[in-house]
Amino acid sequence: MWQFQTDTAFQAQLDWMLDFVKTKVEPLDYRFPGHGAPYDVANRESRAAIAPLQAEVKARGLWACHLGPHLGGPGYGQVKLALMNEILGRAYWAPTVFGTAAPDTGNAEILAMFGTEAQKARYLQPLMDGDIVSCFSMTEPQAGADPKEFVCRAWQEGEEWVIEGEKWFSSNARYAAFLIVMAVTNPENPPHGRMSMLIVPTDTPGVEILRNVKVMGDDLAGDDGIHAYIRYNKVRVPIDAMLGLPGEGFKVAQARLGGGRVHHAMRTVGKCQRALDMMVERANSRRTQGRLLAEHQFVQGMIADSWIELEQFRLLVMKTAWSIDEVEAGRTPPVNPRTLIAMCKVQMAKVYHDIIQRAIHLHGSLGVTHELPLADWWGGVASLALADGPTEVHKAQVAKALLKRGAAAPGLFPSEHIPSRMGALA
Numbered sequence: 001m002w003q004f005q006t007d008t009a010f011q012a013q014l015d016w017m018l019d020f021v022k023t024k025v026e027p028l029d030y031r032f033p034g035h036g037a038p039y040d041v042a043n044r045e046s047r048a049a050i051a052p053l054q055a056e057v058k059a060r061g062l063w064a065c066h067l068g069p070h071l072g073g074p075g076y077g078q079v080k081l082a083l084m085n086e087i088l089g090r091a092y093w094a095p096t097v098f099g100t101a102a103p104d105t106g107n108a109e110i111l112a113m114f115g116t117e118a119q120k121a122r123y124l125q126p127l128m129d130g131d132i133v134s135c136f137s138m139t140e141p142q143a144g145a146d147p148k149e150f151v152c153r154a155w156q157e158g159e160e161w162v163i164e165g166e167k168w169f170s171s172n173a174r175y176a177a178f179l180i181v182m183a184v185t186n187p188e189n190p191p192h193g194r195m196s197m198l199i200v201p202t203d204t205p206g207v208e209i210l211r212n213v214k215v216m217g218d219d220l221a222g223d224d225g226i227h228a229y230i231r232y233n234k235v236r237v238p239i240d241a242m243l244g245l246p247g248e249g250f251k252v253a254q255a256r257l258g259g260g261r262v263h264h265a266m267r268t269v270g271k272c273q274r275a276l277d278m279m280v281e282r283a284n285s286r287r288t289q290g291r292l293l294a295e296h297q298f299v300q301g302m303i304a305d306s307w308i309e310l311e312q313f314r315l316l317v318m319k320t321a322w323s324i325d326e327v328e329a330g331r332t333p334p335v336n337p338r339t340l341i342a343m344c345k346v347q348m349a350k351v352y353h354d355i356i357q358r359a360i361h362l363h364g365s366l367g368v369t370h371e372l373p374l375a376d377w378w379g380g381v382a383s384l385a386l387a388d389g390p391t392e393v394h395k396a397q398v399a400k401a402l403l404k405r406g407a408a409a410p411g412l413f414p415s416e417h418i419p420s421r422m423g424a425l426a
């Protein structure tokens with residue numbers, strides 16, 4: 001059965017969400033600006049402003065929708081989550097208001113999957129309630145895309161783990177109550193079994209934020225960088241601070257990054273849709289050479305390309321979401337969701353780049369100013385192709401998955417060789 005529609009009851013929820021996000025959440029991006037603002041749980045003014053909104057979301061059963069009912073979420077599944085995340089992608093504050101902000105979503109998932117009961121009570125519950133935020137501390141200054149190059153290590157001393165090393169781009173560490181740190185604990189194992197995850201409360205002695213690194217789009221003045229360069233100076237945590245088993249770090253990281261990547265892709269559909277809406281409005285408003293921009297074929301071409309690319313990307317995201325749901329239901333989809341997630345990761349960066357660029361261009365000089373959100377969104381273009389792993393790594397994963405399905409030609413010539421096929425007819 002093929003279906004491209006949403007059931008009426010859920011569509012009503014989506015309609016409510018879209019109106020709510022547009023009217024009540026998007027204004028928060030201007031009232032409390034800055035990429036780190038939604039994570040700053042110590043800011044009483046912003047927390048007071050979002051509390052009633054979060055209550056509304058909870059009352060409608062739309063809080064923490066990435067989690068199943070056993071974890072306190074409604075458990076709508078990934079297809080519905082994709083439709084919701086499209087709406088949440090419109091505003092920086094929206095994921096926080098709906099209890100689905102990254103990286104906390106991914107951290108909550110691995111705590112739920114691998115955490116002990118004590119770890120869940122201490123970290124997962126307040127995370128899901130939106131009372132604290134968390135940080136995933138994996139990338140190192142000398143290595144990112146290939147975790148096999150990581151050197152931050154941890155060793156056991158009595159009833160404690162001691163962590164020593166440096167981590168780079170640990171987003172939101174400055175606001176986080178705890179860090180999930182990937183460290184080499186079993187150097188004697190094969191590469192994928194050398195690392196483990198350790199949960200470290202951020203105020204543990206020896207956790208030193210060297211600086212909060214800024215990225216494109218952050219204000220150059222002030223101290224608003226959110227990507228921490230951290231040194232772990234012989235940081236001591238109890239033996240039960242390990243998340244998962246010794247040597248399981250890769251497994252835990254993969255479980256987390258898969259969900260994170262597809263959720264980013266879902267939100268990117270929404271951000272691109274908003275940019276496309278802006279293009280349409282602009283084309284219908286602005287005149288040149290005696291006609292509306294909308295009446296010029298170059299402009300029509302930009303709008304058509306953007307819509308076509310967005311529609312294709314959206315279908316890929318929806319299929320990926322459906323495939324994850326199939327696996328959850330105990331069935332085997334035709335393409336492994338991990339491969340589809342890698343496709344989404346690659347395509348997300350490209351579609352976002354192309355659509356935001358066209359939207360800026362169509363708005364002329366106004367497009368490059370900070371008087372529209374486009375310049376800020378453009379700042380995210382390069383990050384989208386890097387965060388959660390660079391494009392090349394995911395392309396290689398996609399290609400390998402397909403190559404594995406194929407085989408070498410049976411003889412000297414390709415199996416589509418026409419003379420050979422005609423010869424076989426004789």
Ligand SMILES: Cc1cc2nc3c(=O)[nH]c(=O)nc-3n(C[C@H](O)[C@H](O)[C@H](O)COP(=O)(O)OP(=O)(O)OC[C@H]3O[C@@H](n4cnc5c(N)ncnc54)[C@H](O)[C@@H]3O)c2cc1C
Pocket residue numbers: 103135136137138139142143144145146168169170171172215227382383384386387388389390391392393396
């Ligand atoms: C906005 C943002 C937020 C982030 N948040 C976090 C976070 O919260 N926690 C965290 O731990 N990390 C985080 N990261 C880091 C992110 O995971 C890394 O940037 C990413 O894994 C790439 O690592 P790297 O930056 O060291 O680049 P490198 O690994 O040095 O790669 C640089 C380039 O080398 C090429 N390359 C790398 N590998 C291959 C390959 N196999 N084949 C071909 N070419 C290749 C690609 O062109 C790639 O872009 C974040 C990054 C960004 C941009």
